[in-house]
Amino acid sequence: xxxTASTAEAKLPKDLAAEKGLVNxxxxxxxxxxxxxxxxxxxxxxxxxxxPHYCYHPKLSSPGNCRMCLVQMGMPPRPTPGQDPxxxxxxxxxxxxxxxxxxxxxxxxxxxxGIRTGGELVEGVRKGVMEFLLINHPLDCPICDQAGECRLQxxxxxxxxxSSRFIDMKVKKPKNVEIGPRIxxxxxxxxxxxxxxxxxxxxxxxxxxxxxxxxTYTTLTVHPNRELDSNYSLNTADICPVGALxxxxxxxxxxxxxxxxxxxxxxxxxxxxxxxxxTREDKVYRITPRQNDDVNSCWMxxxxxxxxxxxxxxxxxxxxxxxxxxxxxxxxxxxxLAQVADSLKAHAASExxxxxxxxxxxxxxxxxxxxxxxxxxxxLTTVPRDAESDGILISADRNPNTTGSKLVWRRADPAFRxxxxxxxxxxxxxxxxxxLGEDLTAEAGFSTEDLEKLDFLxxxxxxxxxxxxxxxxxxxxxxxxxxxxxxxxxxGRIQRLNRALEPRGLARDDWEVLRDITASFKGExxxxxxxxxxxxxxxxxxxxxxxxxxxxxxxxxxxxxxSVTETGxxxxxxxxxxxxxxxxxxxx
Amino acid sequence: xxxxxxxxxxxxxxxxLFLGAIVKGFFITMRHAFDSLRGKTRGADEMASSxxxxxxxxxxxxxxEHMPEYYxxxxxxxxxxQDRERCVSCQLCEFICPPKAIKIVPGEIPxxxxxxxxxxxxxxxxxxxxxxxxxGMCEEVCPExxxxxxxxxxxxxxxxxxxxxxxxxxxxxxxKRVGLVNKWNELK
Numbered sequence: 224x225x226x227t228a229s230t231a232e233a234k235l236p237k238d239l240a241a242e243k244g245l246v247n248x249x250x251x252x253x254x255x256x257x258x259x260x261x262x263x264x265x266x267x268x269x270x271x272x273x274x275p276h277y278c279y280h281p282k283l284s285s286p287g288n289c290r291m292c293l294v295q296m297g298m299p300p301r302p303t304p305g306q307d308p309x310x311x312x313x314x315x316x317x318x319x320x321x322x323x324x325x326x327x328x329x330x331x332x333x334x335x336x337g338i339r340t341g342g343e344l345v346e347g348v349r350k351g352v353m354e355f356l357l358i359n360h361p362l363d364c365p366i367c368d369q370a371g372e373c374r375l376q377x378x379x380x381x382x383x384x385x386s387s388r389f390i391d392m393k394v395k396k397p398k399n400v401e402i403g404p405r406i407x408x409x410x411x412x413x414x415x416x417x418x419x420x421x422x423x424x425x426x427x428x429x430x431x432x433x434x435x436x437x438x439t440y441t442t443l444t445v446h447p448n449r450e451l452d453s454n455y456s457l458n459t460a461d462i463c464p465v466g467a468l469x470x471x472x473x474x475x476x477x478x479x480x481x482x483x484x485x486x487x488x489x490x491x492x493x494x495x496x497x498x499x500x501x502t503r504e505d506k507v508y509r510i511t512p513r514q515n516d517d518v519n520s521c522w523m524x525x526x527x528x529x530x531x532x533x534x535x536x537x538x539x540x541x542x543x544x545x546x547x548x549x550x551x552x553x554x555x556x557x558x559x560l561a562q563v564a565d566s567l568k569a570h571a572a573s574e575x576x577x578x579x580x581x582x583x584x585x586x587x588x589x590x591x592x593x594x595x596x597x598x599x600x601x602x603l604t605t606v607p608r609d610a611e612s613d614g615i616l617i618s619a620d621r622n623p624n625t626t627g628s629k630l631v632w633r634r635a636d637p638a639f640r641x642x643x644x645x646x647x648x649x650x651x652x653x654x655x656x657x658x659l660g661e662d663l664t665a666e667a668g669f670s671t672e673d674l675e676k677l678d679f680l681x682x683x684x685x686x687x688x689x690x691x692x693x694x695x696x697x698x699x700x701x702x703x704x705x706x707x708x709x710x711x712x713x714x715g716r717i718q719r720l721n722r723a724l725e726p727r728g729l730a731r732d733d734w735e736v737l738r739d740i741t742a743s744f745k746g747e748x749x750x751x752x753x754x755x756x757x758x759x760x761x762x763x764x765x766x767x768x769x770x771x772x773x774x775x776x777x778x779x780x781x782x783x784x785x786s787v788t789e790t791g792x793x794x795x796x797x798x799x800x801x802x803x804x805x806x807x808x809x810x811x
Numbered sequence: 812x813x814x815x816x817x818x819x820x821x822x823x824x825x826x827x828l829f830l831g832a833i834v835k836g837f838f839i840t841m842r843h844a845f846d847s848l849r850g851k852t853r854g855a856d857e858m859a860s861s862x863x864x865x866x867x868x869x870x871x872x873x874x875x876e877h878m879p880e881y882y883x884x885x886x887x888x889x890x891x892x893q894d895r896e897r898c899v900s901c902q903l904c905e906f907i908c909p910p911k912a913i914k915i916v917p918g919e920i921p922x923x924x925x926x927x928x929x930x931x932x933x934x935x936x937x938x939x940x941x942x943x944x945x946x947g948m949c950e951e952v953c954p955e956x957x958x959x960x961x962x963x964x965x966x967x968x969x970x971x972x973x974x975x976x977x978x979x980x981x982x983x984x985x986x987k988r989v990g991l992v993n994k995w996n997e998l999k
Binding site for chain 2: 362364365366370398399474475476477478480481
């Protein structure tokens with residue numbers, strides 16, 4: 224017996240826990256240690272005990288109005304004056320169970336507290352709450368978009384009574400109300416959890432929603448003469464536990480149980496919000512935010528969420544094309560790539576420019592740099608895309624991978640050559656341009672006349688447009704849902720894109736196209752063993768040159784990313800959230 | 812499971828020759844042959860046979876009236892008394908269908924439609940009859956009593972495309988079905 228063991232024996236569990244800032248809580252009969260001040264519902268969740276709830280959301284305040292999370296609580300009985308507390312063999316005080324349930328979402332744990340999430344009392348009250356919630360429910364699950372991910376459905380199966388005792392007429396409320404440009408409201412389905420109201424007030428800072436009327440007539444409405452038109456409105460549909468708020472964009476498109484979920488990241492701005500892409504067969508049906516407390520919390524802006532319809536739009540390029548006598552003709556990949564390589568070889572290195580994009584992944588940027596080195600040209604740039612930050616989640620940098628391009632290219636400003644390239648094209652010193660995913664006539668600032676001056680223009684493009692039109696060789700690339708790779712967001716966090724779909728038609732992954740251009744420029748085959756055959760190979764080759772990626776692989780990045788560098792940039796939404804967490808308003 | 816050993820019956824010398832049994836069987840066969848020629852086969856009447864045995868002369872003769880109530884033929888969509896299409900394209904049948912024969916494209920009912928409050932109906936509803944196994948799961952799973960296996964068994968086509976029943980064809984087979992639960996009426 225060592226000394227420490229004997230001292231440990233002398234101490235009571237409450238003292239041992241207090242040393243670490245923890246308290247002892249008995250959850251369903253098992254003693255656990257949780258941090259002081261934890262909500263009961265979170266304490267249960269930490270140990271895999273799920274307490275059913277509707278209104279509670281860790282990122283929002285807890286009004287405790289749905290009453291679904293009722294549990295039985297017990298504390299040691301208060302000793303009478305002069306009486307000493309009694310302890311059992313393990314050193315815990317006996318628990319005196321309270322005869323009435325308490326809500327687990329708004330109460331915090333205390334030393335020697337007991338929580339029962341089952342038993343006659345708890346199951347009884349849950350059944351009662353479910354019955355109340357379903358009294359006026361229209362039971363239109365067959366037409367409700369929430370079916371399959373509806374808490375009311377799930378808890379009705381888990382805790383409901385399966386039949387109604389209600390014989391009166393159900394209360395009629397407004398249905399199919401357009402409360403905003405992107406959100407549809409069905410008041411009969413609403414269970415008055417007020418999550419959407421709190422979200423609009425606390426996170427989106429646009430409090431337009433509220434309840435009117437009372438009792439069973441309580442109705443969720445939008446403020447008179449206002450609309451739910453915030454750029455964060457679709458998050459209310461995500462957090463709505465029932466089908467009261469649904470997305471117009473996803474309305475009646477597909478039942479959720481058919482959809483495959485792929486965890487990836489958003490590429491519309493430097494924040495790189497973590498998202499789930501929901502696909503079936505070869506179509507993206509919707510995008511929802513995925514929780515990452517270091518990037519986007521649980522939210523994402525509507526403008527980014529809905530920006531995926533171009534992936535299968537008619538403008539999408541699906542086969543390589545070569546311009547012959549001023550008209551684009553479909554060509555095979557080998558012919559198109561050979562033509563690019565021939566044109567590159569036919570010109571001096573100083574006459575060639577590569578306009579890459581900070582929308583490319585690190586791997587693609589690495590290969591673009593390798594191609595430029597192979598050609599021997601200095602003219603390699605990205606295209607900056609700066610705008611206003613919205614002060615919540617949208618970054619001022621609308622390129623998703625500016626930080627990554629800085630790291631991979633080892634340059635402080637990867638876009639600084641754009642101007643000299645533009646001038647070179649105009650004065651004729653640059654005769655060949657390779658555009659990697661950039662529409663040159665947009666942010667890059669080229670005019671169609673500039674592009675006409677070129678001897679040769681090849682571009683990896685997603686959509687038909689002015690650059691594709693002007694290109695001598697069009698190489699169809701992959702959209703962000705079709706790529707695997709990594710990007711570094713504005714805060715210096717490396718995050719991973721995962722492939723949800725195969726590239727459309729004959730389109731190919733951009734990194735493979737870049738590899739093959741490099742190979743055919745050297746007169747070799749991209750399929751030979753000298754070249755990477757998997758995206759993982761590209762990452763490990765890149766890791767050799769980029770010290771920040773030391774010890775990482777694509778798998779090690781994980782679904783939540785890893786911080787690789789300090790940029791000093793912060794995300795306003797997270798700052799706000801941390802302040803509210805520190806103030807004790809939310810669980811966080 | 813317990814193993815039960817069965818003892819083979821002891822046969823006498825005559826039985827071991829099997830000759831008697833062969834002759835007996837021959838007489839039975841002949842009796843049926845003569846009965847069949849006389850139109851006296853068992854079941855001949857109720858099967859409405861051609862008179863020559865129990866064989867039905869298909870396709871001139873059909874079995875249709877003899878089909879049991881529970882016969883599972885081609886699946887079809889039905890409309891209700893007010894000619895409303897009952898299907899709301901919840902896609903549960905598509906989900907449950909074991910051979911994945913059903914394909915639905917859901918759609919919204921326009922607000923000027925008389926049944927706008929139902930909100931949802933199928934834009935396209937295809938059942939691939941080369942895949943359908945007539946299991947009846949779609950009928951069982953349907954929460955709207957909209958899909959039924961009818962008694963149509965003559966499903967034929969000259970190519971695969973013809974074997975796909977589209978929404979129009981499905982309503983044609985299904986027709987109107989009265990007396991079902993109607994949860995979309997005024998009272999709900």
